[in-house]
Amino acid sequence: MTGKSAVPLIVVLIALLVAWYLGSVALNAPVLLDNYARNHIAFNWTQFVLDAWNQSRPVLPSPHQVAIEVWKTTMEVAPNSKRSLVYHSWVTLSATLLGFAIGTVLGIVLAVLIVHNDASDRSLMPWIIASQTVPIVALAPMFVVVTYNILTGDNLLAHAFHLNADSARLVSKGLISTYLSFFPVVVGMVKGFRSPEALHLDLMRTYNASRARTFWKLRFPIALPYLFTSMKVAVAASLVGAIVGELPTGAVAGLGARLLGGSYYGQTVQIWSALVAAAVLAGLLVVAVGIAERLVMSRMGARP
């Protein structure tokens, strides 16, 4: 990155940190002042601010507390330990990636149907939109429990896939990610598949090209920029889905489980460090999609 573009980023980062430290003092003040009063400790501004920033169970932990917690739980424990944030991030990431992959494929397939078939255009689209108006937090527990039970039960689907409990848990979480991530892909790809100009389509007609040929030679390549834009939204939504899928189901591993555990035991520092891990993960995923986009687009002759 050039110095020119890094300056605004650093300014915003500093502003956020200042706001965070101030917020930390403000939000932790009531408990702290109460504590001072009960233990007859004389008020001193410097001591007050330092105490507010270093509570063991703060209402809002200060940035350095979160940073230290993140450091300890990533660098100072083995990555496969249950106390490692890397371990929990990986659990969530695997569900995210599985769900994202299924969601992207599902989204593309639905978009193909919608673009090529009038009846599916009219029948599918309202349902697809309706699916996203249901609050996922309400749906996720039922969804995860039902799919888990189906996948581990005694039925055709379970016999077909032969999943053990861990894989079934992964898949049922991943399907929440799918639920959230297929939508932006459908919407983007419908737009993308419909983006050829009349001229491009006329050209294919003069060659007497079949619909399948027109799809592979024209509609699909022209829709690829739309696919990557949709995938950036979808991959972030997938992560949210995986975390939400872990929250209400008593999951013992994953960032969602860390969030839930933190809130049970009032471990706000743990909650915030899990949030930081989720944010970093989301950022990395979006960047990864961006890199894939740039590779594909440069191979497709995009102007540098």
Next chain:
Amino acid sequence: MPAATPAAVVVAAKGLGLTFVTNDGPVNALSDVNLEIRKGEFVSFIGPSGCGKTTFLRVIADLEQPTAGSIAVNGLSPAEARVKRAYGYVFQAPALYPWRTIEKNVALPLEIIGFNDAEKRARIKRTLELVNLTGFEKKYPWQLSGGMQQRASIARALAFDADLLLMDEPFGALDEISRDHLNSELLKLWAATSKTIGFVTHSIPEAVYLSTKIVVMSPRPGRVTDIIESSLPADRPLEIRETPEFLAIAHRVREGLRAGHSYEE
């Protein structure tokens, strides 16, 4: 011209009419068009906007369906002719696919028709030579000027060797100098390939310079007002445009356009 056996009829339109149904009521795009295009002819369609010249070309290509009369392409219906890939079509814009290199763009119809790789390579090489684009095979469309892009689109239309080339104002968006250059290139190409060409334009000099036959059309409803057989020799340097013969034909085209233009509307 020697009165030998006349060349085969490539396009025959009889009483052809096309009415578009629009929200503002029916629009008469073509009305009672009677026309024959013979093998090897270079036929230009000239007229103001809305005279149906592009529509007529699109009817030949089976991109629009006529609502009256009949039309045959190589003795077949336009749909049958299209399925047999009887023509190559050059649009107003190059319509190159931006994600394909020039050679890949030329290869597009070849891939769809299903030529093998060796044949594809040979045809790409030959057609790019015809339009003077050798050396630009690996370039992407945005790396080429507008005139070069349009030449690439002509190469694409030539690649599968259809005998009929339909061109819809292919040089309309280009500057005068590129246009002059491409016009003389097109004449050379026509001489080299002996194709039948249908060419839509709104430029009188272009129509007169290129054509063996000029079809003058007028709008509302789109109809043919004059058909002029050109008396210019086959070999036409650009300077021919200053000869009295050239100017006489241009004058007749202009008269035809004026006669067809109604000032009441």
